[in-house]
Amino acid sequence: MSISEEKLKEIFRKADTSGDGKIIPRELKALVKTEFGAEMSDQELVAMFCDLDRNDDHAITWEEFKTEMMKAPRRKAFSDKFRELDKDGSNTLTKEEIRQLLKGDGCSEDEIxxxxxxxxxxxxxxxxxEEFMVMV
Known part of the structure; x- marks a missing residue:
């Protein structure tokens, strides 16, 4: 199920706490926490911010936000797969969890x-x- 543009606009407006029509890193970090319940490291925040800030103006515009969020159904599928692979519920994937996944695909230990x-x-x-989303 995809999210409507109206709902996305509402989320964007809530995230844009300064009201300037742009989301800055601090606002993005708060958005991820409130909307998705996830904590982000500084490195993850920088990576996500850079992905969203397509014109490199150090702010995420409505158009940049909308474009990326319209990809959300695909991202949700990958997020669901991540949670399925996360056998210990740590919100991370360990080498062992990756090993179990890839051994079934016939990968060698060196490849893993x-x-x-x-x-x-x-x-x-x-x-x-975030690292997983880049991988897939």
């Missing part, structure tokens, strides 16, 4: 380690939802 290292961009030995 290489893939995990590539996706784990902050090298904290876990894969966050």
């Amino acid at each position: 380690v290489a893939m995990f290292s590539k996706v784990d961009t902050n090298q904290d030995d876990i894969i966050s939802l």
